[in-house]
Amino acid sequence: ETGVTQTPRHLVMGMTNKKSLKCEQHLGHNAMYWYKQSAKKPLELMFVYSLEERVENNSVPSRFSPECPNSSHLFLHLHTLQPEDSALYLCASSQDQGGGYTFGSGTRLTVV
Amino acid sequence: GQQLNQSPQSMFIQEGEDVSMNCTSSSIFNTWLWYKQDPGEGPVLLIALYKAGELTSNGRLTAQFGITRKDSFLNISASIPSDVGIYFCAGEDSNYKLTFGKGTLLTVNP
Numbered sequence: 001e002t003g004v005t006q007t008p009r010h011l012v013m014g015m016t017n018k019k020s021l022k023c024e025q026h027l028g029h030n031a032m033y034w035y036k037q038s039a040k041k042p043l044e045l046m047f048v049y050s051l052e053e054r055v056e057n058n059s060v061p062s063r064f065s066p067e068c069p070n071s072s073h074l075f076l077h078l079h080t081l082q083p084e085d086s087a088l089y090l091c092a093s094s095q096d097q098g099g100g101y102t103f104g105s106g107t108r109l110t111v112v
Numbered sequence: 113g114q115q116l117n118q119s120p121q122s123m124f125i126q127e128g129e130d131v132s133m134n135c136t137s138s139s140i141f142n143t144w145l146w147y148k149q150d151p152g153e154g155p156v157l158l159i160a161l162y163k164a165g166e167l168t169s170n171g172r173l174t175a176q177f178g179i180t181r182k183d184s185f186l187n188i189s190a191s192i193p194s195d196v197g198i199y200f201c202a203g204e205d206s207n208y209k210l211t212f213g214k215g216t217l218l219t220v221n222p
Contacts (some may be wrong), residue, residue, distance in 0.1 A: 004154070042116070043155075043200070043212040090154050097208035100145055103154030 003027065006091050006104035013081065014112055021076040021107045023091030031097050032074040034066060037088040037106070049074060050097055081111045114139045118201050118213030125191055126221050133216040134185040141211075142205030144177050145183040149198045149215070155207060158199075159186070191220050 004025045013019050017088055021072075033078065035047040048056035065077040069097040088108050092101040118135045123175060135144075143162055147155035159170050161177035161184060168175055174187045185204075188195055201213040 006154075040214065042214050045210070067152050092154075100157040101210070103147075103156070105153050108152075 003089055003104050004088075004093055004104035006107050008107060009105065010108045010110075012110045012112060013078070015081060015083070017081075018077070018079040020078065021089055021109075022093075023074040023076075023104055025072055025091075025093040025102070026102075027093055027095075027100070027102060029093035029095045030071050031094045032068060032071075032077050033092040033094075033101065034074065035090040035092060035103075037090055043090070047076075048097070048098075055097075078109075081109075083111050085109065086111045113119060114203070114205065114209075114211040116201060116203055116211055116213040120215070120216055122217040124219045124221065127191060127193060129191055131188040131191055131195070131218060132185060133201075134183060135201035135203070135213045136183040137203055137211075138181070138182065139203070139205065139211075140181040141205055142181075143204035144175070145202040145204065145210070146173075146175050146184070146186045147200040147202065149200065151197070155200055188218075191218075193220050193222050196220050 007022045007036040008021045031050045036044045045058050047066040052068050063080050067075040088106045090106045094101045116135050116137050144158050146158045149155040159175040164181050165179050166177040172189045198215040198217050200215045202210045202212050
């Protein structure tokens with residue numbers, strides 16, 4: 001596989017559920033990102049990992065918990081989400097922080 | 113925080129027409145990027161601009177990095193149906209932080 005792969009593509013979860021989003025990059029990049037994309041709003045940066053260390057957390061609620069076990073994998077653990085958390089969650093990677101990011105296809109999350 | 117004003121929000125054009133969209137900001141950026149997002153997919157990088165005044169082409173796409181470093185435009189010539197999608201601008205600051213515009217939804221009528 002090439003590029004950035006996200007699974008699952010679609011996820012419907014109840015507010016009391018716990019689920020995880022997975023991202024894997026096959027590009028040899030050393031930085032990975034989680035973005036939230038909601039309708040009619042700019043892409044919102046959630047988390048940045050550089051060399052497997054979290055370098056930025058943009059005041060994201062604690063019900064979102066990222067994990068970066070190695071430079072190729074990034075997870076977003078979800079628990080007790082709210083309906084307003086329904087959105088497209090995009091993972092991206094880059095070589096160093098800067099330059100063009102390569103995005104995955106996203107996970108369409110619906111919280112019911 | 114930094115904000116980008118991207119316009120227009122949406123465009124409806126006929127196949128073969130040229131398209132122009134732009135982004136402006138009150139902040140200076142070191143890099144301007146243009147992405148396209150197809151339905152159900154993530155954004156894909158179209159053009160990256162690294163120097164003020166730079167004019168870069170990628171096929172039918174042309175983009176420019178404004179002299180003031182606070183704006184950029186993207187032109188698409190002779191549009192075709194597969195140009196349909198959402199186009200995003202993004203500015204990268206000196207801390208490598210990306211700020212995205214809200215996007216321009218392009219519809220091309222055959």
